[in-house]
Amino acid sequence: MAKIIPIKAVRPAEDKVALVTCRNYDDYSQAELAAWLNFNPYSFLHVIHPAYIHSQKISWDKRFKGVAHKYHDFKNDGIFVEEEKPVFYLYEIQSKTESYTGILAGTSVDEYNENKIKKHEDTLQYRVDLFKEYLQQTQFNTEPVLITYPDSVEMNTWITLKKKSKPLYSFSTTTKQKHTLWKIDTESEMDWLEEHFATIPNLYIADGHHRSASAALLHKENKTPNKENLNYFLSFLISESTVKIYEFNRVIRDLNQFDTTSFMEALTSIFNVVCKHQELWKPTEKGEFGMYIDGKFYALFLRKKPNSSEILENLDAQILYNQVLNPLLGIGDLRNDERIDYISGKQPITTIKELVDEGEFAVGFMLYPIDISEIKTIADADLIMPPKSTYIEPKFRSGLVVYEL
Template sequence: MLCAPFKGLRPVRGRESEVIAPPYDVVNSAEAAQLAADRPYSFLHISHPEIDAREGADLYATASEALANLSEQGVLARDSTACYYVYRISTEDHVQTGVALAASVDAYIDNRIRKHEFTRPDKEDERAEHIDRLNAQTGPVLLVYAEQPQLDTMLQTLAAVPPDMDALLVGVRHQVWVVREAEQVRELDLALNDLPAMYIADGHHRSAAAARVCERRQRGDASEYFLAVAFPHTQMNILDYNRVVTDLNGLSSDRFLERVGQRFGVMPEAEPVRPHRPREFGLYLDAQWYRLVANDTDISDDPVKGLDASILSDGLLAPILGIHDPRRDARIDFVGGARGLDGLQRRVDEGDMVAAFSLFPTPMEALMAVADSGEVMPPKSTWFEPKLADGLLSYILE
């Protein structure tokens, strides 16, 4: 089994805008405190309990108390029957419609829910403790499945009526339809569990932590599942994930460009370079943009080595700049595509970085191919926008 319906804990009708919050891992403590100011029901009080706790306080106890308070005050209520939840995210130029579900830990362990990233034990520890102490999963994992027209039509049909929840968060509209009628739940359950696999797009630490909690509790309860929202792969919006470096490894700019020209075509450009296709890159150096095109002889059929992040790393970052481990090397940093090319260029113009590289967004099919092969993506290969929200749905482990 891939997944199951669940009894979601969610804002009562009309209170969703008071509760909705950004994902816990995209805002820091200072940002959370600012966003939660004058918003007593914001889910940030649960995902970032440090904004309310006294020094030395038990943060997990603070978060657990805040979650209980929202229920006691009638802001959150739990559905009485197991449901699926159609979940739509929309911006001015993008719409994606998926389904919130309880994903199977066994499917995760058996690789029907497939991974493409390494995780850090310390981050797993923190998230597992949060789940265990709150007895709830409050941050959904973002899943993707290969487009299935019948399932996608079913979701669109279910979302053809007014939503049960509708809230705006930083220009992104989040709408949820509760699927509670027994026949609709059954049909959706059959369609979802007939899928050959699902893929983790975002939330590797959350899913790994859920598996830890399940093992810790010796199974047999609701911990055998974890909170997730799954979308068809064709509706996902992946932005570029770019790189900046602190130095040229002792090379002059001219010598660096000469070395790059041995592995890439190098063409000066008058405007910032946004690559239009795979194997094409932008380089910003000394207030000048260049378009780089990888030599065909350096292209691999391997699903990992053929990724643009790997081509840049294997053809330039490692052999020319000496950056062999982008995951740990302090000489490289990563800039999400949401910041735009202006934000990327600014890192160099402000003087803390010497050069910037823009990349073509990783195709969703490439991510799925890596996961299917059991391999791991290079670090910071994908940036998904828009993101799921916290607070609209939580999964209680009982």
């Protein structure tokens, strides 16, 4: 069963919600960040990036204490309000091309530890430890773990009906997205949601592996048995058919011991190589790869599929690593090798062309995105995908719903 609980959340005052909420801190350029902080006193960026001018000169401990202090200032100033009782939320994100709707709830740390909430991505321990310290110092989280559940006609019908009711918030952002939040606070609705999810044997983490691992570590180290909120972590639950999965493309700084001619010759033993000249070509199915080098695009078609029944060995990201990145280009550690960088598939492939043309990188590779069934198969087999295999949407806005610990 999948256990979800309503949360006694803190959220922006209705008249300030569009001013308070923000994208993930890392999404902002330095100029953009400075502009928001200078001209919008209500932005949640003031909370997650306190004393921003001096932030690079202070320790993590002092920075986290500053986050906690600024958060309480926002509450004391009435920028945030607290729900009177635990509730669920229905949340919709709409852009010109995409629409995502899901449930905001608490999910069980115990079920995460028991692998009923399944994972497909590895974590870096230092990042888990650092975010655990953040949670411990600030005592709140506003970045939910993105979790998928199986599609259900019953759930879809309920969501459609709920959307006809008056929302708690409805606002637009400068990224031309519309955000709508409904409160689910009647006993009958909350009971129905809990009972519906109780029939689901497993949930799957789509994005947020470090956040869930940090919550589990904090729960393990907790010495205060009465802190019930530590038994759950904030989650955004969305049907698996609506989650959007992009690939992560690869750019490499040099060709190792090769020049362009000898590198192309080495590739022809692995792929059928077709020159596409200036056509912005991307793979159209699994087993195809795009490449940009020396001012031209190429289509790469595997001559021979991997002789393995292992699902990991058949992932395009792993094939590229096994056949090209490691043996030819000498890339060993995909996480830490400074010769490789990653470009999300949401960005146009002209980004890769520009990076190579400018000389910062020698070659770029484009992959075909995996689908949710592959992620579930890997998670069910307790396997871990190669680093940077997926870029997943939707992305949640910071400061919209705060879960206090």
